[in-house]
Amino acid sequence: MTALHEYERLEATGLWRADGAAQRREVVVSLGDATLTIADMQDRVLGHWSLAAIERASAKGDRPAIYHPDGDPNETLELAEGEDQMIDALDRILRAVDRSRPQPGKLRHILAGVSAVAIVGLAVFWLPGALLSYSGKVVPPVKRAEIGTALLDRISRVSGSPCAAPEAKEPLRKLAARILGPQRSNALVVLPDGVATTTHLPGGRILLNRALVEDPEDADVPAGYILAEAVRAAASDPLQDLLQHAGLWASLKLLTTGSLPDSALDSYAEHVMVQPNAPVDPQLLIAAFNAAELRSSPYAYAVDVTGETTLALIEADPRASEGSRQVLADGDWIRLQGICGN
Structure with missing residues:
Protein backbone atom coordinates (compact mmCIF):
# COMPACT_ATOMS: atom_id res chain seq x y z
CA MET A 1 0.00 0.00 0.00
CA ARG A 101 -9.62 8.05 5.15
CA PRO A 102 -13.12 9.49 4.86
CA GLN A 103 -13.90 12.60 6.85
CA PRO A 104 -14.77 11.74 10.48
CA GLY A 105 -18.33 10.60 10.77
CA LYS A 106 -19.02 10.80 7.04
CA LEU A 107 -19.09 7.05 6.39
CA ARG A 108 -21.14 6.45 9.54
CA HIS A 109 -23.64 9.10 8.50
CA ILE A 110 -23.96 7.65 5.00
CA LEU A 111 -24.39 4.15 6.33
CA ALA A 112 -26.89 5.28 8.95
CA GLY A 113 -28.87 6.92 6.16
CA VAL A 114 -28.77 3.73 4.11
CA SER A 115 -30.04 1.77 7.10
CA ALA A 116 -32.87 4.26 7.67
CA VAL A 117 -33.91 4.10 4.03
CA ALA A 118 -33.86 0.31 4.20
CA ILE A 119 -36.12 0.33 7.25
CA VAL A 120 -38.73 2.48 5.54
CA GLY A 121 -39.03 0.36 2.46
CA LEU A 122 -36.10 -0.01 0.06
CA ALA A 123 -36.26 -3.78 -0.06
CA VAL A 124 -33.00 -4.16 -1.92
CA PHE A 125 -31.10 -3.36 1.26
CA TRP A 126 -33.09 -5.95 3.17
CA LEU A 127 -31.75 -8.68 0.93
CA PRO A 128 -28.65 -10.22 2.50
CA GLY A 129 -27.03 -10.79 -0.88
CA ALA A 130 -27.43 -7.16 -1.88
CA LEU A 131 -26.09 -5.95 1.45
CA LEU A 132 -23.06 -8.24 1.24
CA SER A 133 -22.33 -6.97 -2.26
CA TYR A 134 -22.65 -3.36 -1.14
CA SER A 135 -20.37 -3.95 1.84
CA GLY A 136 -17.61 -5.33 -0.38
CA LYS A 137 -17.82 -2.45 -2.83
CA VAL A 138 -17.42 0.38 -0.31
CA VAL A 139 -14.45 -1.07 1.61
CA PRO A 140 -11.26 0.78 0.50
CA PRO A 141 -7.96 -0.98 -0.39
CA VAL A 142 -6.34 0.11 2.89
CA LYS A 143 -9.04 -1.64 4.93
CA ARG A 144 -8.86 -4.73 2.70
CA ALA A 145 -5.12 -4.96 3.36
CA GLU A 146 -5.74 -4.55 7.09
CA ILE A 147 -8.30 -7.37 7.05
CA GLY A 148 -5.87 -9.59 5.12
CA THR A 149 -3.14 -8.92 7.70
CA ALA A 150 -5.52 -9.78 10.54
CA LEU A 151 -6.38 -13.08 8.85
CA LEU A 152 -2.70 -13.88 8.21
CA ASP A 153 -1.91 -13.28 11.89
CA ARG A 154 -4.63 -15.76 12.88
CA ILE A 155 -3.52 -18.35 10.32
CA SER A 156 0.09 -17.98 11.51
CA ARG A 157 -0.92 -18.97 15.05
CA VAL A 158 -1.77 -22.41 13.64
CA SER A 159 0.63 -22.70 10.71
CA GLY A 160 3.64 -21.13 12.38
CA SER A 161 5.22 -17.81 11.44
CA PRO A 162 5.77 -17.17 7.73
CA CYS A 163 9.06 -18.55 6.47
CA ALA A 164 11.56 -15.72 6.14
CA ALA A 165 15.16 -16.92 5.73
CA PRO A 166 17.05 -13.69 4.91
CA GLU A 167 18.72 -15.03 1.78
CA ALA A 168 15.36 -16.16 0.36
CA LYS A 169 13.44 -12.90 0.77
CA GLU A 170 14.63 -11.32 -2.46
CA PRO A 171 14.10 -14.50 -4.56
CA LEU A 172 10.53 -14.64 -3.21
CA ARG A 173 10.00 -11.03 -4.28
CA LYS A 174 11.41 -11.84 -7.72
CA LEU A 175 9.06 -14.81 -8.07
CA ALA A 176 6.07 -12.66 -7.13
CA ALA A 177 7.10 -9.91 -9.54
CA ARG A 178 7.64 -12.43 -12.35
CA ILE A 179 4.21 -14.07 -12.03
CA LEU A 180 1.98 -11.37 -10.50
CA GLY A 181 3.69 -8.22 -11.74
CA PRO A 182 6.20 -5.78 -10.18
CA GLN A 183 3.48 -3.94 -8.27
CA ARG A 184 2.75 -7.13 -6.29
CA SER A 185 6.31 -8.14 -5.43
CA ASN A 186 5.41 -8.46 -1.74
CA ALA A 187 2.24 -10.50 -2.27
CA LEU A 188 3.65 -13.99 -1.59
CA VAL A 189 3.82 -15.57 1.87
CA VAL A 190 5.32 -19.04 2.43
CA LEU A 191 3.90 -20.89 5.45
CA PRO A 192 5.40 -23.95 7.16
CA ASP A 193 1.92 -25.49 7.47
CA GLY A 194 -1.74 -24.53 7.58
CA VAL A 195 -2.65 -24.57 3.88
CA ALA A 196 -2.56 -27.62 1.63
CA THR A 197 -1.17 -25.80 -1.42
CA THR A 198 -2.23 -22.18 -1.96
CA THR A 199 -4.93 -19.78 -0.89
CA HIS A 200 -5.56 -16.04 -1.11
CA LEU A 201 -6.66 -13.29 1.26
CA PRO A 202 -8.33 -9.90 0.93
CA GLY A 203 -5.72 -7.29 0.11
CA GLY A 204 -3.96 -9.42 -2.50
CA ARG A 205 -1.75 -11.80 -0.53
CA ILE A 206 -1.28 -15.36 -1.81
CA LEU A 207 -0.22 -17.99 0.74
CA LEU A 208 1.87 -21.03 -0.25
CA ASN A 209 2.67 -24.21 1.60
CA ARG A 210 6.43 -24.64 2.00
CA ALA A 211 6.29 -27.91 0.05
CA LEU A 212 5.61 -25.96 -3.14
CA VAL A 213 9.06 -24.37 -3.01
CA GLU A 214 10.99 -27.12 -1.23
CA ASP A 215 9.94 -30.24 -3.16
CA PRO A 216 9.79 -29.43 -6.91
CA GLU A 217 12.93 -29.52 -9.02
CA ASP A 218 11.55 -26.90 -11.38
CA ALA A 219 10.55 -23.34 -10.41
CA ASP A 220 7.79 -23.58 -13.05
CA VAL A 221 5.79 -25.69 -10.56
CA PRO A 222 5.30 -23.11 -7.77
CA ALA A 223 4.96 -20.44 -10.46
CA GLY A 224 2.04 -22.41 -11.91
CA TYR A 225 0.36 -22.76 -8.51
CA ILE A 226 0.73 -19.02 -7.89
CA LEU A 227 -0.70 -18.18 -11.30
CA ALA A 228 -3.64 -20.55 -10.80
CA GLU A 229 -4.39 -19.00 -7.39
CA ALA A 230 -4.26 -15.51 -8.91
CA VAL A 231 -6.81 -16.59 -11.54
CA ARG A 232 -8.94 -18.11 -8.79
CA ALA A 233 -8.78 -14.90 -6.73
CA ALA A 234 -9.75 -12.81 -9.76
CA ALA A 235 -12.85 -14.93 -10.33
CA SER A 236 -14.50 -13.66 -7.13
CA ASP A 237 -13.80 -10.82 -4.72
CA PRO A 238 -11.89 -12.29 -1.73
CA LEU A 239 -13.57 -9.82 0.63
CA GLN A 240 -16.98 -10.83 -0.69
CA ASP A 241 -16.05 -14.45 0.02
CA LEU A 242 -15.19 -13.51 3.60
CA LEU A 243 -18.43 -11.58 4.08
CA GLN A 244 -20.47 -14.40 2.57
CA HIS A 245 -18.91 -16.75 5.11
CA ALA A 246 -19.23 -14.31 8.03
CA GLY A 247 -22.88 -13.46 7.39
CA LEU A 248 -25.15 -10.44 7.47
CA TRP A 249 -24.36 -9.12 10.96
CA ALA A 250 -20.62 -9.11 10.33
CA SER A 251 -21.22 -7.12 7.14
CA LEU A 252 -23.40 -4.65 9.04
CA LYS A 253 -20.66 -4.16 11.61
CA LEU A 254 -18.09 -3.58 8.88
CA LEU A 255 -20.36 -0.96 7.34
CA THR A 256 -21.18 0.84 10.57
CA THR A 257 -17.88 0.61 12.48
CA GLY A 258 -15.27 -0.10 9.81
CA SER A 259 -14.18 -3.38 11.45
CA LEU A 260 -15.16 -7.03 11.50
CA PRO A 261 -15.88 -9.01 14.68
CA ASP A 262 -12.95 -11.07 15.94
CA SER A 263 -15.17 -14.13 15.83
CA ALA A 264 -15.79 -13.62 12.11
CA LEU A 265 -12.06 -13.29 11.40
CA ASP A 266 -11.27 -16.36 13.53
CA SER A 267 -13.92 -18.42 11.76
CA TYR A 268 -12.85 -17.40 8.28
CA ALA A 269 -9.17 -18.04 9.03
CA GLU A 270 -10.09 -21.60 10.01
CA HIS A 271 -12.23 -21.90 6.88
CA VAL A 272 -9.41 -20.75 4.60
CA MET A 273 -7.03 -23.37 5.99
CA VAL A 274 -9.35 -26.33 5.32
CA GLN A 275 -11.35 -25.19 2.29
CA PRO A 276 -10.40 -27.08 -0.91
CA ASN A 277 -9.35 -24.89 -3.78
CA ALA A 278 -12.18 -24.09 -6.16
CA PRO A 279 -11.72 -25.48 -9.69
CA VAL A 280 -10.63 -23.04 -12.39
CA ASP A 281 -11.77 -23.15 -16.01
CA PRO A 282 -8.89 -24.77 -17.95
CA GLN A 283 -9.33 -22.28 -20.80
CA LEU A 284 -8.84 -19.37 -18.39
CA LEU A 285 -5.76 -21.08 -16.99
CA ILE A 286 -4.27 -21.74 -20.41
CA ALA A 287 -4.79 -18.09 -21.37
CA ALA A 288 -3.11 -17.00 -18.12
CA PHE A 289 -0.14 -19.33 -18.68
CA ASN A 290 0.20 -18.01 -22.21
CA ALA A 291 0.14 -14.39 -21.03
CA ALA A 292 2.74 -15.19 -18.37
CA GLU A 293 4.96 -17.02 -20.92
CA LEU A 294 4.90 -20.04 -18.64
CA ARG A 295 4.58 -23.76 -19.34
CA SER A 296 1.39 -25.29 -17.96
CA SER A 297 2.55 -28.94 -18.06
CA PRO A 298 4.76 -28.85 -14.92
CA TYR A 299 1.84 -27.47 -12.91
CA ALA A 300 -0.58 -29.96 -14.47
CA TYR A 301 1.59 -32.96 -13.54
CA ALA A 302 2.18 -31.56 -10.04
CA VAL A 303 -1.59 -31.40 -9.52
CA ASP A 304 -2.14 -34.90 -10.95
CA VAL A 305 0.92 -37.05 -11.54
CA THR A 306 -1.04 -39.21 -14.01
CA GLY A 307 -2.15 -36.20 -16.00
CA GLU A 308 -5.64 -37.64 -16.37
CA THR A 309 -7.55 -34.83 -14.68
CA THR A 310 -5.31 -32.07 -16.07
CA LEU A 311 -5.01 -33.35 -19.64
CA ALA A 312 -6.31 -30.10 -21.11
CA LEU A 313 -3.44 -28.15 -19.54
CA ILE A 314 -0.93 -30.68 -20.86
CA GLU A 315 -2.22 -30.93 -24.41
CA ALA A 316 -2.71 -27.15 -24.79
CA ASP A 317 0.53 -26.12 -23.07
CA PRO A 318 1.20 -22.71 -24.69
CA ARG A 319 4.97 -22.93 -24.13
CA ALA A 320 5.53 -26.62 -24.80
CA SER A 321 7.95 -25.96 -27.65
CA GLU A 322 9.97 -22.93 -26.60
CA GLY A 323 9.74 -23.44 -22.83
CA SER A 324 8.96 -20.85 -20.19
CA ARG A 325 10.50 -17.44 -20.03
CA GLN A 326 12.87 -17.78 -17.08
CA VAL A 327 11.03 -17.78 -13.76
CA LEU A 328 14.09 -17.55 -11.50
CA ALA A 329 17.82 -17.84 -12.01
CA ASP A 330 19.25 -21.10 -10.67
CA GLY A 331 20.89 -19.40 -7.69
CA ASP A 332 17.69 -17.61 -6.72
CA TRP A 333 15.69 -20.85 -7.02
CA ILE A 334 18.13 -22.69 -4.75
CA ARG A 335 18.00 -19.87 -2.17
CA LEU A 336 14.20 -19.78 -2.32
CA GLN A 337 14.01 -23.51 -1.61
CA GLY A 338 15.65 -22.83 1.76
CA ILE A 339 13.21 -20.10 2.79
CA CYS A 340 11.94 -22.11 5.79
CA GLY A 341 15.45 -22.72 7.04
CA ASN A 342 15.39 -26.51 7.21
Whole structure:
Protein backbone atom coordinates (compact mmCIF):
# COMPACT_ATOMS: atom_id res chain seq x y z
CA MET A 1 0.00 0.00 0.00
CA THR A 2 2.94 2.36 0.49
CA ALA A 3 3.72 4.18 -2.71
CA LEU A 4 7.11 5.06 -1.18
CA HIS A 5 9.24 2.91 -3.48
CA GLU A 6 12.47 4.39 -2.12
CA TYR A 7 11.69 2.69 1.21
CA GLU A 8 10.89 -0.79 -0.13
CA ARG A 9 13.96 -2.41 1.46
CA LEU A 10 14.22 -0.19 4.50
CA GLU A 11 15.21 -1.77 7.81
CA ALA A 12 15.97 -0.30 11.21
CA THR A 13 16.64 -1.41 14.76
CA GLY A 14 14.38 -0.47 17.62
CA LEU A 15 13.01 -1.49 21.00
CA TRP A 16 9.77 -3.50 21.00
CA ARG A 17 7.50 -4.33 23.92
CA ALA A 18 4.73 -6.91 23.50
CA ASP A 19 2.57 -5.50 26.30
CA GLY A 20 2.70 -3.24 29.33
CA ALA A 21 4.16 -5.97 31.56
CA ALA A 22 6.86 -7.13 29.13
CA GLN A 23 10.43 -5.94 28.97
CA ARG A 24 11.61 -4.06 25.93
CA ARG A 25 13.76 -6.07 23.54
CA GLU A 26 15.95 -5.10 20.62
CA VAL A 27 14.39 -5.92 17.26
CA VAL A 28 14.87 -5.43 13.54
CA VAL A 29 12.02 -3.58 11.83
CA SER A 30 11.39 -4.09 8.09
CA LEU A 31 9.09 -1.92 5.99
CA GLY A 32 6.99 -3.94 3.55
CA ASP A 33 4.26 -3.18 1.05
CA ALA A 34 1.40 -3.30 3.54
CA THR A 35 2.99 -4.31 6.83
CA LEU A 36 5.74 -3.46 9.25
CA THR A 37 7.53 -6.68 10.18
CA ILE A 38 9.14 -6.96 13.62
CA ALA A 39 11.77 -9.68 14.07
CA ASP A 40 14.26 -10.55 16.77
CA MET A 41 18.01 -10.47 16.20
CA GLN A 42 17.87 -14.10 14.98
CA ASP A 43 15.41 -13.03 12.25
CA ARG A 44 12.46 -14.77 13.93
CA VAL A 45 9.27 -12.86 13.20
CA LEU A 46 7.61 -11.48 16.33
CA GLY A 47 4.78 -9.60 14.73
CA HIS A 48 3.26 -7.93 11.68
CA TRP A 49 1.72 -4.47 11.99
CA SER A 50 -0.61 -3.27 9.26
CA LEU A 51 0.66 0.05 7.96
CA ALA A 52 -2.95 1.16 7.76
CA ALA A 53 -3.40 0.65 11.51
CA ILE A 54 -0.31 2.20 13.13
CA GLU A 55 -0.47 5.21 15.42
CA ARG A 56 2.31 7.43 16.69
CA ALA A 57 2.21 7.85 20.45
CA SER A 58 4.96 10.47 20.68
CA ALA A 59 4.73 13.96 19.25
CA LYS A 60 6.09 14.63 15.78
CA GLY A 61 9.80 15.43 16.01
CA ASP A 62 10.25 13.73 19.40
CA ARG A 63 12.96 11.12 19.84
CA PRO A 64 12.58 8.32 20.48
CA ALA A 65 9.62 8.04 18.13
CA ILE A 66 7.08 5.69 19.70
CA TYR A 67 4.46 3.79 17.69
CA HIS A 68 1.77 1.28 18.55
CA PRO A 69 -0.94 -0.67 16.69
CA ASP A 70 -4.30 1.04 16.49
CA GLY A 71 -6.30 0.10 19.59
CA ASP A 72 -3.38 -1.48 21.49
CA PRO A 73 -1.22 1.24 23.11
CA ASN A 74 0.45 -1.35 25.39
CA GLU A 75 2.38 -2.88 22.49
CA THR A 76 4.99 -0.33 21.49
CA LEU A 77 7.92 0.17 19.14
CA GLU A 78 10.58 2.79 19.88
CA LEU A 79 12.85 4.14 17.17
CA ALA A 80 15.68 6.21 18.51
CA GLU A 81 17.85 9.00 17.12
CA GLY A 82 19.76 7.66 14.16
CA GLU A 83 16.81 5.81 12.63
CA ASP A 84 15.49 8.97 11.03
CA GLN A 85 14.95 7.39 7.63
CA MET A 86 12.57 4.75 9.04
CA ILE A 87 10.83 7.36 11.22
CA ASP A 88 10.39 9.65 8.24
CA ALA A 89 9.01 6.76 6.15
CA LEU A 90 6.49 5.77 8.83
CA ASP A 91 5.40 9.36 9.38
CA ARG A 92 4.88 9.84 5.65
CA ILE A 93 2.86 6.65 5.44
CA LEU A 94 0.71 7.67 8.42
CA ARG A 95 0.00 11.00 6.76
CA ALA A 96 -0.92 9.27 3.49
CA VAL A 97 -3.25 6.84 5.29
CA ASP A 98 -4.87 9.70 7.19
CA ARG A 99 -5.51 11.62 3.96
CA SER A 100 -7.11 8.54 2.36
CA ARG A 101 -9.62 8.05 5.15
CA PRO A 102 -13.12 9.49 4.86
CA GLN A 103 -13.90 12.60 6.85
CA PRO A 104 -14.77 11.74 10.48
CA GLY A 105 -18.33 10.60 10.77
CA LYS A 106 -19.02 10.80 7.04
CA LEU A 107 -19.09 7.05 6.39
CA ARG A 108 -21.14 6.45 9.54
CA HIS A 109 -23.64 9.10 8.50
CA ILE A 110 -23.96 7.65 5.00
CA LEU A 111 -24.39 4.15 6.33
CA ALA A 112 -26.89 5.28 8.95
CA GLY A 113 -28.87 6.92 6.16
CA VAL A 114 -28.77 3.73 4.11
CA SER A 115 -30.04 1.77 7.10
CA ALA A 116 -32.87 4.26 7.67
CA VAL A 117 -33.91 4.10 4.03
CA ALA A 118 -33.86 0.31 4.20
CA ILE A 119 -36.12 0.33 7.25
CA VAL A 120 -38.73 2.48 5.54
CA GLY A 121 -39.03 0.36 2.46
CA LEU A 122 -36.10 -0.01 0.06
CA ALA A 123 -36.26 -3.78 -0.06
CA VAL A 124 -33.00 -4.16 -1.92
CA PHE A 125 -31.10 -3.36 1.26
CA TRP A 126 -33.09 -5.95 3.17
CA LEU A 127 -31.75 -8.68 0.93
CA PRO A 128 -28.65 -10.22 2.50
CA GLY A 129 -27.03 -10.79 -0.88
CA ALA A 130 -27.43 -7.16 -1.88
CA LEU A 131 -26.09 -5.95 1.45
CA LEU A 132 -23.06 -8.24 1.24
CA SER A 133 -22.33 -6.97 -2.26
CA TYR A 134 -22.65 -3.36 -1.14
CA SER A 135 -20.37 -3.95 1.84
CA GLY A 136 -17.61 -5.33 -0.38
CA LYS A 137 -17.82 -2.45 -2.83
CA VAL A 138 -17.42 0.38 -0.31
CA VAL A 139 -14.45 -1.07 1.61
CA PRO A 140 -11.26 0.78 0.50
CA PRO A 141 -7.96 -0.98 -0.39
CA VAL A 142 -6.34 0.11 2.89
CA LYS A 143 -9.04 -1.64 4.93
CA ARG A 144 -8.86 -4.73 2.70
CA ALA A 145 -5.12 -4.96 3.36
CA GLU A 146 -5.74 -4.55 7.09
CA ILE A 147 -8.30 -7.37 7.05
CA GLY A 148 -5.87 -9.59 5.12
CA THR A 149 -3.14 -8.92 7.70
CA ALA A 150 -5.52 -9.78 10.54
CA LEU A 151 -6.38 -13.08 8.85
CA LEU A 152 -2.70 -13.88 8.21
CA ASP A 153 -1.91 -13.28 11.89
CA ARG A 154 -4.63 -15.76 12.88
CA ILE A 155 -3.52 -18.35 10.32
CA SER A 156 0.09 -17.98 11.51
CA ARG A 157 -0.92 -18.97 15.05
CA VAL A 158 -1.77 -22.41 13.64
CA SER A 159 0.63 -22.70 10.71
CA GLY A 160 3.64 -21.13 12.38
CA SER A 161 5.22 -17.81 11.44
CA PRO A 162 5.77 -17.17 7.73
CA CYS A 163 9.06 -18.55 6.47
CA ALA A 164 11.56 -15.72 6.14
CA ALA A 165 15.16 -16.92 5.73
CA PRO A 166 17.05 -13.69 4.91
CA GLU A 167 18.72 -15.03 1.78
CA ALA A 168 15.36 -16.16 0.36
CA LYS A 169 13.44 -12.90 0.77
CA GLU A 170 14.63 -11.32 -2.46
CA PRO A 171 14.10 -14.50 -4.56
CA LEU A 172 10.53 -14.64 -3.21
CA ARG A 173 10.00 -11.03 -4.28
CA LYS A 174 11.41 -11.84 -7.72
CA LEU A 175 9.06 -14.81 -8.07
CA ALA A 176 6.07 -12.66 -7.13
CA ALA A 177 7.10 -9.91 -9.54
CA ARG A 178 7.64 -12.43 -12.35
CA ILE A 179 4.21 -14.07 -12.03
CA LEU A 180 1.98 -11.37 -10.50
CA GLY A 181 3.69 -8.22 -11.74
CA PRO A 182 6.20 -5.78 -10.18
CA GLN A 183 3.48 -3.94 -8.27
CA ARG A 184 2.75 -7.13 -6.29
CA SER A 185 6.31 -8.14 -5.43
CA ASN A 186 5.41 -8.46 -1.74
CA ALA A 187 2.24 -10.50 -2.27
CA LEU A 188 3.65 -13.99 -1.59
CA VAL A 189 3.82 -15.57 1.87
CA VAL A 190 5.32 -19.04 2.43
CA LEU A 191 3.90 -20.89 5.45
CA PRO A 192 5.40 -23.95 7.16
CA ASP A 193 1.92 -25.49 7.47
CA GLY A 194 -1.74 -24.53 7.58
CA VAL A 195 -2.65 -24.57 3.88
CA ALA A 196 -2.56 -27.62 1.63
CA THR A 197 -1.17 -25.80 -1.42
CA THR A 198 -2.23 -22.18 -1.96
CA THR A 199 -4.93 -19.78 -0.89
CA HIS A 200 -5.56 -16.04 -1.11
CA LEU A 201 -6.66 -13.29 1.26
CA PRO A 202 -8.33 -9.90 0.93
CA GLY A 203 -5.72 -7.29 0.11
CA GLY A 204 -3.96 -9.42 -2.50
CA ARG A 205 -1.75 -11.80 -0.53
CA ILE A 206 -1.28 -15.36 -1.81
CA LEU A 207 -0.22 -17.99 0.74
CA LEU A 208 1.87 -21.03 -0.25
CA ASN A 209 2.67 -24.21 1.60
CA ARG A 210 6.43 -24.64 2.00
CA ALA A 211 6.29 -27.91 0.05
CA LEU A 212 5.61 -25.96 -3.14
CA VAL A 213 9.06 -24.37 -3.01
CA GLU A 214 10.99 -27.12 -1.23
CA ASP A 215 9.94 -30.24 -3.16
CA PRO A 216 9.79 -29.43 -6.91
CA GLU A 217 12.93 -29.52 -9.02
CA ASP A 218 11.55 -26.90 -11.38
CA ALA A 219 10.55 -23.34 -10.41
CA ASP A 220 7.79 -23.58 -13.05
CA VAL A 221 5.79 -25.69 -10.56
CA PRO A 222 5.30 -23.11 -7.77
CA ALA A 223 4.96 -20.44 -10.46
CA GLY A 224 2.04 -22.41 -11.91
CA TYR A 225 0.36 -22.76 -8.51
CA ILE A 226 0.73 -19.02 -7.89
CA LEU A 227 -0.70 -18.18 -11.30
CA ALA A 228 -3.64 -20.55 -10.80
CA GLU A 229 -4.39 -19.00 -7.39
CA ALA A 230 -4.26 -15.51 -8.91
CA VAL A 231 -6.81 -16.59 -11.54
CA ARG A 232 -8.94 -18.11 -8.79
CA ALA A 233 -8.78 -14.90 -6.73
CA ALA A 234 -9.75 -12.81 -9.76
CA ALA A 235 -12.85 -14.93 -10.33
CA SER A 236 -14.50 -13.66 -7.13
CA ASP A 237 -13.80 -10.82 -4.72
CA PRO A 238 -11.89 -12.29 -1.73
CA LEU A 239 -13.57 -9.82 0.63
CA GLN A 240 -16.98 -10.83 -0.69
CA ASP A 241 -16.05 -14.45 0.02
CA LEU A 242 -15.19 -13.51 3.60
CA LEU A 243 -18.43 -11.58 4.08
CA GLN A 244 -20.47 -14.40 2.57
CA HIS A 245 -18.91 -16.75 5.11
CA ALA A 246 -19.23 -14.31 8.03
CA GLY A 247 -22.88 -13.46 7.39
CA LEU A 248 -25.15 -10.44 7.47
CA TRP A 249 -24.36 -9.12 10.96
CA ALA A 250 -20.62 -9.11 10.33
CA SER A 251 -21.22 -7.12 7.14
CA LEU A 252 -23.40 -4.65 9.04
CA LYS A 253 -20.66 -4.16 11.61
CA LEU A 254 -18.09 -3.58 8.88
CA LEU A 255 -20.36 -0.96 7.34
CA THR A 256 -21.18 0.84 10.57
CA THR A 257 -17.88 0.61 12.48
CA GLY A 258 -15.27 -0.10 9.81
CA SER A 259 -14.18 -3.38 11.45
CA LEU A 260 -15.16 -7.03 11.50
CA PRO A 261 -15.88 -9.01 14.68
CA ASP A 262 -12.95 -11.07 15.94
CA SER A 263 -15.17 -14.13 15.83
CA ALA A 264 -15.79 -13.62 12.11
CA LEU A 265 -12.06 -13.29 11.40
CA ASP A 266 -11.27 -16.36 13.53
CA SER A 267 -13.92 -18.42 11.76
CA TYR A 268 -12.85 -17.40 8.28
CA ALA A 269 -9.17 -18.04 9.03
CA GLU A 270 -10.09 -21.60 10.01
CA HIS A 271 -12.23 -21.90 6.88
CA VAL A 272 -9.41 -20.75 4.60
CA MET A 273 -7.03 -23.37 5.99
CA VAL A 274 -9.35 -26.33 5.32
CA GLN A 275 -11.35 -25.19 2.29
CA PRO A 276 -10.40 -27.08 -0.91
CA ASN A 277 -9.35 -24.89 -3.78
CA ALA A 278 -12.18 -24.09 -6.16
CA PRO A 279 -11.72 -25.48 -9.69
CA VAL A 280 -10.63 -23.04 -12.39
CA ASP A 281 -11.77 -23.15 -16.01
CA PRO A 282 -8.89 -24.77 -17.95
CA GLN A 283 -9.33 -22.28 -20.80
CA LEU A 284 -8.84 -19.37 -18.39
CA LEU A 285 -5.76 -21.08 -16.99
CA ILE A 286 -4.27 -21.74 -20.41
CA ALA A 287 -4.79 -18.09 -21.37
CA ALA A 288 -3.11 -17.00 -18.12
CA PHE A 289 -0.14 -19.33 -18.68
CA ASN A 290 0.20 -18.01 -22.21
CA ALA A 291 0.14 -14.39 -21.03
CA ALA A 292 2.74 -15.19 -18.37
CA GLU A 293 4.96 -17.02 -20.92
CA LEU A 294 4.90 -20.04 -18.64
CA ARG A 295 4.58 -23.76 -19.34
CA SER A 296 1.39 -25.29 -17.96
CA SER A 297 2.55 -28.94 -18.06
CA PRO A 298 4.76 -28.85 -14.92
CA TYR A 299 1.84 -27.47 -12.91
CA ALA A 300 -0.58 -29.96 -14.47
CA TYR A 301 1.59 -32.96 -13.54
CA ALA A 302 2.18 -31.56 -10.04
CA VAL A 303 -1.59 -31.40 -9.52
CA ASP A 304 -2.14 -34.90 -10.95
CA VAL A 305 0.92 -37.05 -11.54
CA THR A 306 -1.04 -39.21 -14.01
CA GLY A 307 -2.15 -36.20 -16.00
CA GLU A 308 -5.64 -37.64 -16.37
CA THR A 309 -7.55 -34.83 -14.68
CA THR A 310 -5.31 -32.07 -16.07
CA LEU A 311 -5.01 -33.35 -19.64
CA ALA A 312 -6.31 -30.10 -21.11
CA LEU A 313 -3.44 -28.15 -19.54
CA ILE A 314 -0.93 -30.68 -20.86
CA GLU A 315 -2.22 -30.93 -24.41
CA ALA A 316 -2.71 -27.15 -24.79
CA ASP A 317 0.53 -26.12 -23.07
CA PRO A 318 1.20 -22.71 -24.69
CA ARG A 319 4.97 -22.93 -24.13
CA ALA A 320 5.53 -26.62 -24.80
CA SER A 321 7.95 -25.96 -27.65
CA GLU A 322 9.97 -22.93 -26.60
CA GLY A 323 9.74 -23.44 -22.83
CA SER A 324 8.96 -20.85 -20.19
CA ARG A 325 10.50 -17.44 -20.03
CA GLN A 326 12.87 -17.78 -17.08
CA VAL A 327 11.03 -17.78 -13.76
CA LEU A 328 14.09 -17.55 -11.50
CA ALA A 329 17.82 -17.84 -12.01
CA ASP A 330 19.25 -21.10 -10.67
CA GLY A 331 20.89 -19.40 -7.69
CA ASP A 332 17.69 -17.61 -6.72
CA TRP A 333 15.69 -20.85 -7.02
CA ILE A 334 18.13 -22.69 -4.75
CA ARG A 335 18.00 -19.87 -2.17
CA LEU A 336 14.20 -19.78 -2.32
CA GLN A 337 14.01 -23.51 -1.61
CA GLY A 338 15.65 -22.83 1.76
CA ILE A 339 13.21 -20.10 2.79
CA CYS A 340 11.94 -22.11 5.79
CA GLY A 341 15.45 -22.72 7.04
CA ASN A 342 15.39 -26.51 7.21
